[in-house]
Amino acid sequence: MARKPKQPRWYFSLRSPYSWFAYRELTEHYPDVLAAVEWLPYWEPDPRTEAELAAEGVELPGVPMSRAKNFYILQDTRRVAKARGWTMTWPIDVDPVWEVAHIGYLVAADEGRGREYVDAAYLARWERGENLSDPAVVAAIARSVGLDGERVACAHDDPGWRALAREVLGRGYRDGAFGVPFFVHGFDKFWGTERVREFVAAVRGVAVAEVDGVPWRGEQIELPELVRAGGDAGHAGGCG
Numbered sequence: 001m002a003r004k005p006k007q008p009r010w011y012f013s014l015r016s017p018y019s020w021f022a023y024r025e026l027t028e029h030y031p032d033v034l035a036a037v038e039w040l041p042y043w044e045p046d047p048r049t050e051a052e053l054a055a056e057g058v059e060l061p062g063v064p065m066s067r068a069k070n071f072y073i074l075q076d077t078r079r080v081a082k083a084r085g086w087t088m089t090w091p092i093d094v095d096p097v098w099e100v101a102h103i104g105y106l107v108a109a110d111e112g113r114g115r116e117y118v119d120a121a122y123l124a125r126w127e128r129g130e131n132l133s134d135p136a137v138v139a140a141i142a143r144s145v146g147l148d149g150e151r152v153a154c155a156h157d158d159p160g161w162r163a164l165a166r167e168v169l170g171r172g173y174r175d176g177a178f179g180v181p182f183f184v185h186g187f188d189k190f191w192g193t194e195r196v197r198e199f200v201a202a203v204r205g206v207a208v209a210e211v212d213g214v215p216w217r218g219e220q221i222e223l224p225e226l227v228r229a230g231g232d233a234g235h236a237g238g239c240g
Contacts, residue, residue, distance in 0.1 A: 006184075007038045008038070009040055010022075010037050010039065010184075011181065011183075012039065012040070013042050014105070014122065015098055016181075018180065018181060020125075021193045025193070033204065039114060040168055040172065041102040041106070046097050046099055053170065053173075060172070060173060089127060092131065094131075100133050100135055101138050103156045103161050104138045104155055104156070107147070107151060120144050124141055138152060138153040178191070181196075183196075183199040197211045
């Protein structure tokens, strides 16, 4: 019996500006593809999750981010946001625990509200500069999309949800994900915002040339400056 092809999937992170850029491009220009793929969160684990993954033979790739790379990302994301006419705020991340928001997504997805949760979480982080490691912030996001705020915000302390989180991160490890956004279609893998069109073409089964380009608005339009509320050193391995 022939093996059924796996559903195309994308690994996203609520903490990555590049993942947010990819989400917006897919939402605004390729909603059919976004609706056809499996959504899988991917994040830098806290020490507890990291130890539990190591015990299962899973070691996620990552290296400390240099100061130069951090400054480059701040500059690069400003360029990308301005070219697309998007406003953006850099949040302040102090001792972030990404399990809070990303395991919260798993609960939202289980309730059939994953898409709405991601949309609200990206809005909170990248337009309002809110702290997604704060359970109170995540609870408010959950309530805004009709979910039980306490259930979503406290899921990172629940053994069952943490086990599912390890399973999801393990899938990313086995798929070879090393950053976000990361897309998988069959044996083909695509990394980064600049590979969105190639992934779209693969999912649609057409040549890249047949995929409409994203309309850039460029420098000729007066756009607000990127607002930087605070620094973000980025997760190990970079924001990509």
